[in-house]
Amino acid sequence: MDRRRFYLAAIYGLNAVIGAAMAIPAALYLLVPPKTKKGTAWVEATDLGQLQPNAPQEVVFRRNRVDGWKVVSEKTTAWVVKKSDTEAFALAPGCTHLGCAYHWEAAKNSFVCPCHTSLFSIDGKVLEGPAPRPLDRFETKLSGTKLLIGPVKVQDKKA
Numbered sequence: 001m002d003r004r005r006f007y008l009a010a011i012y013g014l015n016a017v018i019g020a021a022m023a024i025p026a027a028l029y030l031l032v033p034p035k036t037k038k039g040t041a042w043v044e045a046t047d048l049g050q051l052q053p054n055a056p057q058e059v060v061f062r063r064n065r066v067d068g069w070k071v072v073s074e075k076t077t078a079w080v081v082k083k084s085d086t087e088a089f090a091l092a093p094g095c096t097h098l099g100c101a102y103h104w105e106a107a108k109n110s111f112v113c114p115c116h117t118s119l120f121s122i123d124g125k126v127l128e129g130p131a132p133r134p135l136d137r138f139e140t141k142l143s144g145t146k147l148l149i150g151p152v153k154v155q156d157k158k159a
Contacts, residue, residue: 034068042141042148045090049145051082056104056111056122058093061149078138078149079104079111081122085145091124092136092152102135111135124155 001009045061056079065072078090091111095102100115110127111120118129125134139150 034066042150044143045078045147045149046080047145048082048085048088048142048147051080051088053082053084054122055106056081056091058104059090079135080147086142088140088142088147089123090138090140090147090149092138094136095131096126096133096135096155097129097131 043061043063046057046059051057058077059080060075060077062073062075065074077093079093080088080090082088093101095113095115095118097113097116097118100113102111102113102118102120104110105112108119109122111122111124112118113120113129113131116130118131119127120131120135121127123134124137126132134155136152136154138152141148141150
């Protein structure tokens with residue numbers, strides 16, 4: 001084999017290796033399905049025995065989110081209002097106007113959004129301000145005294 005044929009064989013071989021290195025991940029991306037959600041979407045948020053009735057409290061909990069092929073554990077919050085020992089609801093932490101984080105002001109007996117001064121009642125209804133709809137709620141259920149939080153339910157304007 002002369003030098004010219006050797007270089008041609010080496011170039012063609014190198015091109016084949018580079019092509020395979022690019023084609024294999026692309027084929028895997030197209031042919032292998034992403035991870036599906038396993039288990040339930042319910043997360044233990046708090047113990048209702050630790051909450052005062054009709055006094056909103058911000059609770060912090062961890063939730064796993066599936067993002068394609070990756071599972072991300074993220075810390076999130078919810079405003080929990082205990083109505084009784086067997087009834088509670090949880091509000092999503094973002095204002096429905098532009099998503100700012102609101103807070104509870106006991107003096108005004110309402111949730112206040114500091115960005116554009118929207119006011120919400122203890123059950124999340126709009127009292128005043130530019131917010132177009134009530135605060136979004138998490139689906140909730142009780143397991144003994146533990147409050148389990150599920151996905152967010154977007155509230156419509158009539159709620």
